[in-house]
Amino acid sequence: MSVLDVSHISKSFGNQTILNDVNLSFSGNKIYGLLGRNGAGKSTLLNIITNRLLPNGGKVTINGDTVDNNDEALSHLFLMSEVNMYSNGSKLSKIIDDTELLYGSIDRQLVTELANKFELDLNQRFGKLSTGYRSIFKLILALCLPVEYVLLDEPVLGLDASHRELFYSEMLKTYADQPRNFIISTHLIEEIATIISDVIVLDNGHVLLHDTAENVLAQSSVVVGPKADVEQYTQDLNVIGKESIGQLAAFYIYGELNDRPIPDTVKISPVDLQKIFIFLTNYTNGGNGSEK
Numbered sequence: 001m002s003v004l005d006v007s008h009i010s011k012s013f014g015n016q017t018i019l020n021d022v023n024l025s026f027s028g029n030k031i032y033g034l035l036g037r038n039g040a041g042k043s044t045l046l047n048i049i050t051n052r053l054l055p056n057g058g059k060v061t062i063n064g065d066t067v068d069n070n071d072e073a074l075s076h077l078f079l080m081s082e083v084n085m086y087s088n089g090s091k092l093s094k095i096i097d098d099t100e101l102l103y104g105s106i107d108r109q110l111v112t113e114l115a116n117k118f119e120l121d122l123n124q125r126f127g128k129l130s131t132g133y134r135s136i137f138k139l140i141l142a143l144c145l146p147v148e149y150v151l152l153d154e155p156v157l158g159l160d161a162s163h164r165e166l167f168y169s170e171m172l173k174t175y176a177d178q179p180r181n182f183i184i185s186t187h188l189i190e191e192i193a194t195i196i197s198d199v200i201v202l203d204n205g206h207v208l209l210h211d212t213a214e215n216v217l218a219q220s221s222v223v224v225g226p227k228a229d230v231e232q233y234t235q236d237l238n239v240i241g242k243e244s245i246g247q248l249a250a251f252y253i254y255g256e257l258n259d260r261p262i263p264d265t266v267k268i269s270p271v272d273l274q275k276i277f278i279f280l281t282n283y284t285n286g287g288n289g290s291e292k
């Protein structure tokens, strides 16, 4: 089984430390959601993994081989991002030919199928495409290349709602046909919540959370009821966020609930991934929710 290891990666820009001893391992043909607030270092990490950026410390390896200036190792990875690597004058069909040479092969049948579904004319020049269609073209390449790690940095930037839906469903189809690892960095957490198997949250230069989406959801709950009862019930629990309106309170918990009987006045419900993310990343930045 192929393994992509990120070991002790650190990166600073000037005196600003963006990544501080980051350790992560990707394997098992999973779909990872890479989350983090603006400026958390997600793009920096993806650029380091694909050797577009050099770290100040640490290393990235695929099956033990460094990616640093290693074309063989890098041929297992494809990073799709908003950065345009292609010249405006190039026809899409020519870019496809060149990319095929670089990666050894490309699924031509799938390229044609996806171009038809997205109504993308492959005879157009890259520079003539709208922002959304540039993303679509790069996503088609990402889905059709024979790589074990598909890294998507804000993949649906500029795509309208129906194209976003089409992309997620086509991505899942290709994943079912050819299981591989996807690492998706996005702020549209609700859109990817149902397709990711693992959640990684970067915060303040560190990996704040790395777990299966199932575990993250299982550990999260919201306790709602009269403020005094909620406060009493959640006393020794890991409260990551609080909301209150008048005497009614909602306390968000990350971790085990206790065995204490739940008061009749209090209701405990599941929490969605986006809410968990907001509270986890607010909490570490000094806040713990809003009191209205």
Ligand SMILES: Nc1ncnc2c1ncn2[C@@H]1O[C@H](COP(=O)(O)OP(=O)(O)OP(=O)(O)O)[C@@H](O)[C@H]1O
Binding pocket: 013, 018, 036, 037, 038, 039, 040, 041, 042, 043, 044, 045
């Ligand atoms: N080439 C660079 N030179 C200087 N600073 C940089 C450079 N690239 C990134 N940074 C800084 O590093 C920090 C992390 O940027 P990065 O783009 O990795 O974050 P991100 O998590 O992808 O953010 P966003 O979600 O807003 O896209 C930011 O403060 C950014 O300004």
